[in-house]
Amino acid sequence: MDELEFRRTLYADPNSTDEGVLAAIAEDPKKQEFCKELKQLDKNMHQASQVKVPDDLVNKLILRQTMQSHKSSKLRNRIQLAMAASVAFVVGVSFTMWQQNNLLDLSKQAIAHVHYEGDYALDAQENVSLQQVNAKLAKFGGKFSEDIGRVYYANFCDFENVRSLHMVVEGENGKVSVFVVPHDDNHLAEGSSRDTRYNSQAIDLKRASIIVVGEEGANINKMKEQLQRKIQFSA
């Protein structure tokens, strides 16, 4: 190992364990001295490098991380809260929509009702006076201001758990069933329905809905308009 390489190696690492270097040191007291010097320099540099560390650095490091994790856990809580809120929101919205989808279509229900009752009401041959009809209508706060033609039947019935007035009146082409159903949140009282035998039309009035059901061919539209015109509800 020549002088230059020796110095290079020791300069790069005074604690070199290179065999050539160690041998050279062992042989030559001057090199020993040189190595000692370098090690002393390293020691000095090491001491000089030991700058004072700020006293509060440890605390700062730990505190900052604690704040950080606190912040992120708060954020996590917020996210969880937001998720819960949106779930609740979706549940609320879909429940409302489900309820709306489940509204009872009165025009359909009226046809079903007529089918179910069969001929019991339709075959009735009473002659109910306007006063009697009005007396019953008074329950719903309504009355007919004019004669509505012959009334064969007028009685309270149960319309999907809502107490209603069921009438059978004389129409243009035969008997027409008329229902007066007080308002209920679950009712959808607009529109019309038909099946193989009956047509029906519903209309929403001030305090009750009127549904007119007639056989195919009966002019239920006219009946509906006539009733709508003649019925009056107290405020």
Place this chain on the structure above:
Amino acid sequence: MFSRKQNSQASVSSDMANKQKRYEVLVLALHTDIFRYAYWLVKDKAVAEDIVQETFLRAWKSLDSLKDEKAAKSWLITILRRENARRFERKRFDLVDIDDVSVIDDQLSNEVEIEHRELRAIMASLSEEYREPLMLQIVFGYSGDEIAQQLNLNKNTVMTRLFRARNQVKEALDKANDDRGRKNG
């Protein structure tokens, strides 16, 4: 269902407690070395402190990725060097020259302190490519291989830089001694 939830929550918080403990051990064991490393990298105490804080914050966030505690030191140095590089992306700080700042270390006697101050100024005057491997060797006791690995350099390069670093330090010291000799004489 509820009891399961509670259990998992309990294990989450015990995980957190574990992590916290691990982190604190890491801070206590290494913050001194890391701070000094940062200091010699940037030569400014305030900046070094900032970088060290950022470094440990990042370390906390990705503590789970540190599998081997023995690798913690070099892991932190890697983070710190990245933080330092990022600092230059953000903005260039006005670095304070080491000569202008008194780096106080009061335990030592005056004469030794003067010597150290001189040595510090010399070390600080080395360019970064020399200073950094030298500090890894002196402060952390890294071998040439370890330095090469840490700095992503090949070993020959590292050894050459170390040689030049010491060479420069020695020359500067000799020059300072000459100057002093002349002044005094």
